[in-house]
Amino acid sequence: MRAERRKKKRRWVRVTGIILLLLFLGAGAYAYSVYHSLSKAMETMHDPTSRKVSDKRAQEVSLEAQEPFSVLMLGVDEREGDKGRSDTMIVLTVNPELETVKMLSIPRDTRVEIVGRGTEDKINHAYAFGNEEMAMATVENFLDIPIDYYIKVNMEGFQDIVDAVGGITVNNSFEFSNGGITFKEGQIGLTGEEALSYVQMRYDDPQGDFGRQQRQRQIIRGVIREGASLNSLTNFGDIFSALGENVRTNLTWDQMVDIQKNYRKSGRMIDQLAIQGEGGYIGRVWYLFVSDEERERVRQELKGHLAI
Incomplete structure (x- = not known):
């Protein structure tokens, strides 16, 4: 069972970069074209939920x-006829007074109460049962x-977004292979396909999940750096097209501004x-169990x- 789990693709997402792509609005002679293209992309991306205010x-x-x-x-593996599960779930809290962002990755196998179902299950199943609203309520x-x-x-x-900014450059701390691709130590360039494979590797990393999070952060910075560069002005149509096709959010245009x-x-x-837990089986299903003390620690920090 564990071997099969290790073969599954680990999906990820760090899309805070789409907010910073609004910097294109100050792009001189390109400003109107950029504004028009981005506003069209935002119309496509906007997908509101039925609730207006969090219950909390x-x-x-x-x-x-x-x-x-x-x-x-939410990083979702969507295929035709299957809306998929949210194999990546990340909570960001943003505090402008402290000028900081806290980023919490919730392991997909974390056993929790699925709000609206009255059952306990893996947290990534909430999206499969009830889309974004059930996922938000459960988290x-x-x-x-x-x-x-x-x-x-x-x-x-998602790889289209990386490709749209012309690929990215990261500094890899050690050589490893994943998905048939070898990543050398040192500064390397990544295409969209390579970027996904780069962050999916987890079990051969001596730092485990923390190492994977570091690579994910490298990808965020790479997308932001390339997306906000003057060189990307000639590609803004491809960038916004990739965002419009692959990203959905309940944020409005005005809220993004x-x-x-x-x-x-x-x-x-x-x-x-990081949230810590202990793995174990219920029947033949593997879960991550988070103690009440650990959950309270994370709650208070957020x-x-x-x-x-």
Whole structure:
């Protein structure tokens, strides 16, 4: 069973870069064309949920007032006839006063209560049962914090985003192979396909999940760096097209503009959090069990960052 699990592709997503791509709006003579292309992409990307306010907030968070907010990132392997599971679930909390972002990756096998189903199961099944809304509600219940927004990426098409910015460069700390690709130690260039394979490797990493998170952070920075460079101005149509095809969010255009305007400095410091647990079987199904003490530790850290 464990061997089969190791063969499964690990999907990921770090899409905070799409917010920073709004920097293109200041691109001189290209400004109007960029604005037009991005606004069209945002129309396609916008996919609101039925709820307006998190159950854990008295009123909707105000981005204009620069209040701390949270985002649930979902990396979904969507195929025709199958909406898939959210194999990557990342919670971001953003605090503009502290100018920091906290990033918590929730292991896909974490056993939790699935809100709306009345059962306990792997947390990544929440999306399969009830789309973004059930995933958001389940994560809220697990962490006891409001989830204000979601951003969902179709991982089958995510490599298009990396390719659209012309590929990225990362500094690899050790040589390894994954998916038939060998990644040399040192500075290497990655295409979209290679970037996915680069971050999917986990079990041969001496740092385990933490090492994978470091590689994911490298990819974020690479996409932001290339996406915000002047060289990408000639590719903005491809970039926004890739975003429009593969990203969905309940953030509106105006909210994205408010984030770009009021929270830009927050992305300079990203604090990665880890949640610990013990693996075990129930029947023939493997789960990650998180203790009450560990969950409370993570809850308090995120609540403090959200100032609640």
